[in-house]
Amino acid sequence: MNKKTIRDMSFQGKTALVRVDYNVPMEEGVITSDKRITASLPTIQYILDDGGKVILCSHLGRPKDGADPQFSLKPVAEKLSELLSENVVFADDDEVTGKKANEIVKQFKASKDRVLLLQNTRFRPEETKNAGDFAKQLAAYGDVFVNDAFGTAHRAHSSNVGVCAYLEGVLGLLMEKEVSMLSKVFDNPQRPFVAVLGGAKVSDKIGVVKNLIQKVDTILIGGAMAYTFLSAQGYNMGKSLVEEDKLDLARELMQEAKEAKIKFLLPLDIKTTKVFEDTSEFAVRKIDEVQDDEMGMDIGEETVARFAAELKNAKTVIWNGPMGVFEFEHFAQGTIQVANAIAESGAYSIVGGGDSAAAVKKLGFESRISHISTGGGATLEYLEGIELPGIAAMSEK
Numbered sequence: 001m002n003k004k005t006i007r008d009m010s011f012q013g014k015t016a017l018v019r020v021d022y023n024v025p026m027e028e029g030v031i032t033s034d035k036r037i038t039a040s041l042p043t044i045q046y047i048l049d050d051g052g053k054v055i056l057c058s059h060l061g062r063p064k065d066g067a068d069p070q071f072s073l074k075p076v077a078e079k080l081s082e083l084l085s086e087n088v089v090f091a092d093d094d095e096v097t098g099k100k101a102n103e104i105v106k107q108f109k110a111s112k113d114r115v116l117l118l119q120n121t122r123f124r125p126e127e128t129k130n131a132g133d134f135a136k137q138l139a140a141y142g143d144v145f146v147n148d149a150f151g152t153a154h155r156a157h158s159s160n161v162g163v164c165a166y167l168e169g170v171l172g173l174l175m176e177k178e179v180s181m182l183s184k185v186f187d188n189p190q191r192p193f194v195a196v197l198g199g200a201k202v203s204d205k206i207g208v209v210k211n212l213i214q215k216v217d218t219i220l221i222g223g224a225m226a227y228t229f230l231s232a233q234g235y236n237m238g239k240s241l242v243e244e245d246k247l248d249l250a251r252e253l254m255q256e257a258k259e260a261k262i263k264f265l266l267p268l269d270i271k272t273t274k275v276f277e278d279t280s281e282f283a284v285r286k287i288d289e290v291q292d293d294e295m296g297m298d299i300g301e302e303t304v305a306r307f308a309a310e311l312k313n314a315k316t317v318i319w320n321g322p323m324g325v326f327e328f329e330h331f332a333q334g335t336i337q338v339a340n341a342i343a344e345s346g347a348y349s350i351v352g353g354g355d356s357a358a359a360v361k362k363l364g365f366e367s368r369i370s371h372i373s374t375g376g377g378a379t380l381e382y383l384e385g386i387e388l389p390g391i392a393a394m395s396e397k
């Protein structure tokens with residue numbers, strides 16, 4: 001990775017404008033998980049220890065028409081102050097960078113306080129459009145810009161990309177970790193390089209499959225996604241989730257895999273049921289034995305064994321998408337056993353995707369995976385091979 005990070009900079013006597021991800025879960029004004037706030041502490045502490053001041057900005061939720069007290073970052077400022085053991089000034093301005101904030105920032109710079117949090121960037125409609133003066137106004141508060149919000153790196157907004165027209169941008173420690181872990185996989189992977197793909201829909205993952213076909217040695221497909229591929233091969237999938245309008249595309253992808261001379265493995269057997277619920281009344285069917293009134297819920301044992309054999313020799317594994325409806329106890333086995341095979345392989349392993357990351361944590365494999373990418377949409381776009389604007393805008397070393 002050739003982007004500058006905060007470790008390439010000196011913050012002595014400077015004010016850093018830092019874009020963080022404080023899009024925390026809230027219920028009636030109370031923060032229900034402070035994980036994202038805790039995750040931002042190393043970058044903030046680094047800048048403070050280096051003699052700088054920190055002005056933080058973030059979005060929270062999706063306020064529809066500008067300022068909305070329901071989406072105020074005030075509770076975050078309070079929580080941050082507690083976690084940092086340091087006074088955090090909150091610039092409570094509905095315009096984010098309006099007259100009120102200008103005054104508060106001016107006082108802050110002259111004071112002994114070292115940390116300030118601006119109001120929700122999405123209170124300004126220009127934020128998501130990356131237009132107007134908002135980026136310029138934000139940039140005016142800092143001497144340097146630090147981007148530590150990986151979750152929005154796939155969006156070109158005022159507060160992560162727009163500001164870079166006015167300030168030099170460098171990566172914070174969280175972003176640095178995400179980018180270096182992901183680029184390690186794609187720039188120079190140790191082989192065999194195996195991709196495990198699953199989840200609900202092929203249509204969500206077309207770009208990911210296309211890109212990975214060009215990068216990996218083997219692709220293992222599970223989840224509901226597999227039924228569209230199997231159906232495209234002529235198998236009857238009964239009532240399973242099949243995307244009828246994606247059958248041609250599925251054939252095209254299988255052809256691309258063939259031309260790239262990679263292994264493209266689909267399930268050999270499927271756990272089926274007649275109703276979509278967590279029931280012990282299931283059958284295990286070979287792929288040519290699925291009944292008309294059945295739907296697939298998980299991969300079967302034979303498939304697990306076949307996939308595990310591939311994973312055993314893998315040196316690099318990238319995983320996106322659960323193997324079955326892991327939220328149901330009776331259909332979590334495929335996902336659990338594949339997670340186990342990845343952990344046992346000793347391969348350098350990355351899990352990306354909102355539900356996949358949740359599955360790995362819920363099933364207790366967090367410590368046995370090399371890196372769980374927190375990006376959601378940003379991670380998926382990275383896997384699609386798309387350059388993320390929030391990273392592209394940062395200075396080169």
Ligand code: ADP
Nearest residue numbers: 199200223224296297321324325353354355356
């Ligand atoms: P991610 O968020 O990691 O990218 P997806 O959103 O693509 O993953 O897929 C996750 C969802 O796929 C889970 O909610 C899971 O229940 C669902 N899923 C997996 N296998 C099946 C299946 N056989 N039938 C229906 N849904 C499935």
Ligand code: MG
Nearest residue numbers: 353354355356
């Ligand atoms: Mg999902």
